[in-house]
Amino acid sequence: MSSAHQDTFARDHLPPADQQPEFLFDLPELQFPEQLNCAAELLDRHVREGRGGRMCIRAPGINWTYADLQDKANRIANVLVHDMGLVPGNRVLLRAPNNPMLAACWFGIIKAGGIAVATMPLLRAKELKAIIDIGQVSHALCDAALSEEMELAVAEKPVLKHIRHFNHDGPDGLEALMRRASPEFDTVATASDDTCILGFTSGTTGIPKATMHYHRDVMAICLCWPRHVLHPSEDDVFMGSPPLAFTFGLGGLLLFPLHVGASTVLLEKASPPQLLEAIQTFGATVLFTAPTSYRTLSARGTELRRTALRKCVSAGEALPASTRAAWKEATGIEMIDGIGSTEMLHIFISHDEAHARPGATGTPVPGYQAKIVDEQGQDVPPGTIGRLAVRGPTGCRYLNDERQRKYVQNGWNLTGDAYLMDVDGYFHYQARTDDMIISSGYNIAAPDVEDALMQHPAVAECAVIGVPDHERGQLVKAFVVLRPGQAAGDDMKKTLQDFVKASIAPYKYPRALDFVESLPRTQTGKLQRFKLHEPA
Template sequence: MHPSAHVDTFAREHLPPPELQPEYLFELPELQFGPQLNCASELLDRHVHEGRGDRIAICAPGVSWTYAELQDKANRIANVLVHDMGLVPGNRVLLRAPNNPMLAACWFAVMKAGGIAVATMPLLRAKELKTIVEIGQVTHALCDSALADEMQLTAAQTALLREVRYFHDASETGLEAAMAQASPQFDNVATASDDCCLFGFTSGTTGVPKATMHYHRDVMAICTCWPPQVLRPQPDDVFIGSPPLAFTFGLGGLLLFPLSIGATAVLLEKAGPPQLLQGIQDFGATVVFTAPTSYRQLAAHGDVLRATRLRKCVSAGEVLPASTRALWKQATGMELIDGIGATELLHIFISHDENTARPGATGKPVPGYRAKVVDDEGREVPAGSVGKLAVQGPTGCRYLRDERQRQYVKDGWNLTGDAYLVDADGYFHYQSRTDDMIISAGYNIAAPEVEDALLAHPAVAEAAVIGVPDEQRGQIVKAYVVLKPGHAADAGMVTTLQEFVKQTVAPYKYPRAVEFATQLPRTSTGKLQRFRLRGN
């Protein structure tokens, strides 16, 4: 391979050893990457160099940037990172913002400078951010001034963060003021194709987040497999959607995929169904990425949607109910494109297009990937039998110095934690999660983390959290709570606990259902038996 360009070698030193990594597949001709690769050169600069600099790259309410303008801003931010903030290749940069053009420019600046982007969910609190900073040994941060409060709390709690700059900040210390003084020219760092360029954090089942490590070649691999083979977008497409860029689902669907073909990305800071519907109309969106929950609500506006340019609708982030697929088709005339991905593999690896969709089925392995369903010993199970999903492809799980690598990768295969069955025609059908992860409206929520938040309240003696089925959200968080003596188990206490959790961890993790109990089911050694609660 090309020698690493990283001066800060933290990431390379803490990769899982080769024997604990999955087998990688590069069978497609398009996956034959050279030893040297910087994904910003391919996704952004290439369009300017090849004469497409005047095409619209990114839109938002009141903002429209061409590829040349996005490159100019990314170059200036890269110069600020290097010359003002002291970034060296391999340093980690925390990125904090709702989906907006400046976040995209910052992401590309980090790529250009050879840094490692650590994008974070806007709703995270300082407690969660501090953990991410410590796991990733993050030294730099670029943050939207709208999120300054939690960022300042985080910086005050850890000495690791040496340099923090805020954008959408009109002051003389803001990022924009530094950009105005910086050169619009920047020579991208000559990174190796296997240099890390992003850490994608996933909460895991214990509530202790894991950092998934992805290379420049991984970013290009996901642009090479699913989009051209399944989505088949065109350069005149306009992409829009709801997932945050901190989700790899959102990063791919709303930034990497459109820019890989010279198309346009629309970034909305708020993208609930009303804003998404308005955005589809205002920007002439043709491709939408959102979760089944959102499609159910948008289906009520089928007549409006039929009058727009929308032509491709992608569902991921949680299981797609057959009823939601049918509702959307009836309302809009369009077939949803379903898929399953994982932060560990960066994006979608099983999917289908509009013509091969089957109700209740996720689809077949995306070209470039292979998948099978196995038993506890790793043996493939017969068609129609439920087992563990195992996947291989050009991307795969590399946890940053985390023992859970041994559970995710077995015998060269990625075990995603999903239970699946394969039918006689080779279609993969999702059954459930195999762990304690709750997937609600596309968000991954770890039960133990919510339990910890509840237990911090002085009225709570014990707490157990599970996911329960919900037609709108797929699952919701339900808490079983044992109160300490002297506290009333009433509606007022439910509201108190819900608000307390919202203030402790990201608000989307709060329990939407709370049931009071006198005791929780436990083993003789005191271990909580969540499976018995699920049987209730």
């Protein structure tokens, strides 16, 4: 295929072919042309075919049609190319809460042949610096409201030379440059296997991994799970809480609605009360959020039954059967569950409303295959707990990372989840097979939190685990050994919690914290983390 990338960094750092998974394109709709730009399919196609006047993106005080979004994306693409010197293949960091300008920037980058590197709004400078380093990010578009940590990161990373702020009235802000830019832009004719997204995920070592996804991968996730499970229509109004920096949010709140010509509502803040108000205000019909939010919202069933809501999707953490039942009783809506991963880009095991079973995630999404294997990679019989292995049209490609060998084995993606498959082919989640903590839909690597705690002068050593929690799925719990002369107690606990909140993303802080005299270790000094899960 003819790559459009002049900057070949991404292609040069793909995993070797023999370390990549086997990709499946069995469905007729997955036969992609050699040249493909997903922005042309998701946005330009609607305007070209006469749907430019349809509502596309809404937010408080903002209503954009498909033509409006294309106009803004084209102007941003022109700014990137002509004012910021972007060439196809350059990486562009995106930093913003969910809002219309973030969506416009994403499409501007993709149209210009760049690679979008969306980051969680709560990340601190330390975490941003790691992302800039790994992706050799040269450009950034940042919401002015989040500029402080961005500027701290950029100051130490000279590779990032070009930055513009949006939602900003200044003469050098992105909007000022957009006003001077042309609304016309010829979307770059990228190859279907040109990388267009770097999705970052924290591994269990705390060192983030960059997952590489092609233009064809973006289209594949639009053609598999939504078409066969969600069944959306062009009249649907999508809404939810996951950030667009999560591939769960990117798919559910941007890619999937635009693929079918529907509209989406982007909320900068989406706590359960804010979601409820927005569902009522905007007439949302499709909701994406985590089980934690559904548990809270189920208390407002009477109000929700009076809205247009018709489809509710849960992902990001395991869905308890009790939450599914409470939601069905409160709203009359059967929840759609699913598991995906950043490595696979989106949901690969799921079910529609008619095939939901309590406690089961579902069956493989058409286009994907899944099985349960043992430690040697051998298939195990139904009813046996083992490692989940998946393959399909998307799969894991870590950018220049040795951990590729662990995730992909024998052509299958090993997601790090322990599952069992029943005799009917339904997959039932058991636990994570690594030290990843999943709390309220956020993936939190225990070493990230440990590293932050160890920066405090009062801490001698520490260990972090996830413990079960009815509301959040898991809680982050820290075991801390203090230095001599330091007093354990509520004051020290709050001091350490606040310290972690200030140094890494606040959602990672340890909500539970125990002071201990020592940590369980082997004779060689290795931490025996499993012992921390045992009753004291």
